[in-house]
Amino acid sequence: MLWEIKTHRFDTYSDFIRRREIEREVEQIYRERAAAVDCGYDFVIGVSTQAHADALIEADFSLNVVVTGCNR
Numbered sequence: 516m517l518w519e520i521k522t523h524r525f526d527t528y529s530d531f532i533r534r535r536e537i538e539r540e541v542e543q544i545y546r547e548r549a550a551a552v553d554c555g556y557d558f559v560i561g562v563s564t565q566a567h568a569d570a571l572i573e574a575d576f577s578l579n580v581v582v583t584g585c586n587r
Contacts, residue, residue: 517551518559519544522585525567533570541574561585 521540528536544560551558561583562568568580 517556518561520561522563526564537570537574
């Protein structure tokens with residue numbers, strides 16, 4: 516299992532910035548997940564907050580997202 520940990524302060528962003536950030540992150544996640552799968556690994560995204568997790572899952576329900584609660 517490979518993890519990508521996101522420690523952005525997502526909850527503090529405006530709605531516009533949140534949408535742009537999710538678009539950018541999802542593109543990056545797709546590339547990283549594909550590489551992980553090609554090497555035989557599952558892929559998990561760890562985020563600090565539930566709001567960040569919800570936004571990623573709303574963008575693509577197939578993402579495996581875990582709320583870590585890690586603060587930066």
